[in-house]
Amino acid sequence: MLPLVAMASRVDWNSFFSLISSDSSRTALWLSLRTSAVSTVLCVLLGVPMALVLARMTFHGQTLVRSLVLLPLVLPPVVGGIALLYTFGRKGLLGETVDVLGLQVAFSTTAVVIAQTFVALPFMVVSLEGTLRTAGERYEVVAATLGARPTTILRRITLPMVLPGLAAGAVLSFARALGEFGATITFAGSLEGVTRTLPLEIYLQREVDPDAAVALSLVLVVVAVLVIGLVRGTRSTAL
Numbered sequence: 001m002l003p004l005v006a007m008a009s010r011v012d013w014n015s016f017f018s019l020i021s022s023d024s025s026r027t028a029l030w031l032s033l034r035t036s037a038v039s040t041v042l043c044v045l046l047g048v049p050m051a052l053v054l055a056r057m058t059f060h061g062q063t064l065v066r067s068l069v070l071l072p073l074v075l076p077p078v079v080g081g082i083a084l085l086y087t088f089g090r091k092g093l094l095g096e097t098v099d100v101l102g103l104q105v106a107f108s109t110t111a112v113v114i115a116q117t118f119v120a121l122p123f124m125v126v127s128l129e130g131t132l133r134t135a136g137e138r139y140e141v142v143a144a145t146l147g148a149r150p151t152t153i154l155r156r157i158t159l160p161m162v163l164p165g166l167a168a169g170a171v172l173s174f175a176r177a178l179g180e181f182g183a184t185i186t187f188a189g190s191l192e193g194v195t196r197t198l199p200l201e202i203y204l205q206r207e208v209d210p211d212a213a214v215a216l217s218l219v220l221v222v223v224a225v226l227v228i229g230l231v232r233g234t235r236s237t238a239l
Contacts, residue, residue, distance in 0.1 A: 004221065011218055012211045019215040027193050028201035029219075035109065035197065036177040039116035043173040046117075047124030048166070052158075054125070055132035073122045080118055081186025088114065088187075111188035112195050116177035123176050124169035131165025132158075175227040179220060 012019065019025075054066055072080055088105040089095045098105055105111055139161065143153045159166070181199040188195035190204065198216060205213040 007214060007217060007221070010211075010214050012215070015211070016215050019209075019212045020219055022212065024192060024196075025198075025201060025205075025212065025216060028196050028198045031109070031112075031193065031196065032178055032198040035112045035116055036174050038113050039120055039177040040170055040174040042113070042117045043121050043124040043177075044166070044170055047121055047128060047169065047173070048159075050121075050125050051128035051132060052154075055129045056137070069125050070122045072119045073126075077119055077180065077182025077184075078186050081115060081183035084111070084115060084118060084183065084187040106187060107189040107191065107195065109188075109194055112184055112197060115183040115187045116180045119180050119183055120173040120176040123172040127169030127172060128162060128165050131162040131168075135161050171227055171230045175224060178223060 050069055054062065054069070085106055086092045087094055088098065088111070090099055090104070090106065092106075095106070105114070139157050140153050143157050144150075148156075179199055180197070181203070184195065184197060185200055185203075190196045190200045196204075198220065202213050202216045202220070205216065
């Protein structure tokens, strides 16, 4: 609690709302919310199949695959940003191919979404895989025995059964995407209105307006507390 108390004690409460409502701050916050929402959708679309494969299948190299999926959890974000840059940058592994199509990924809003998805995806996979393993397969086996198709089992039994875990994973992914800094600044840069998310705005404000940086940091703290509350509420509902 001590760092939070120390930060709150430095906030200029008389001008708090003016500090967090400047044009650059509102632009950065809106960009962060938009990109984090898109990243969360991508985490759901990619994470659900990954979690299903890891929880319901057994195959050679499964441990390696799980390690690769969870790698961004322990990888320094700036290293992830460098890896993404050398993958999608103009001279990267896929950059020239993308450039031929007339698309520029690096240093664009798309790069922000990719960077956020890269670091947030493991949270979805971990949360949903754990829920799937806890739920077991007995209802799915009974449904298959009665002749239900795999798609029907997934849609009518598996997903409704693990919905709390899916919701918790989505909330955690959104929170991680919202707070992403290292991979974003390395892969997307810091262009106002294009790639400068709220964490990047806080970093820049720290040099020119420390009071604004503290106020914006407190906004992120409040968001984090709300996210934790949502996740705990989802878990309690599941129980």
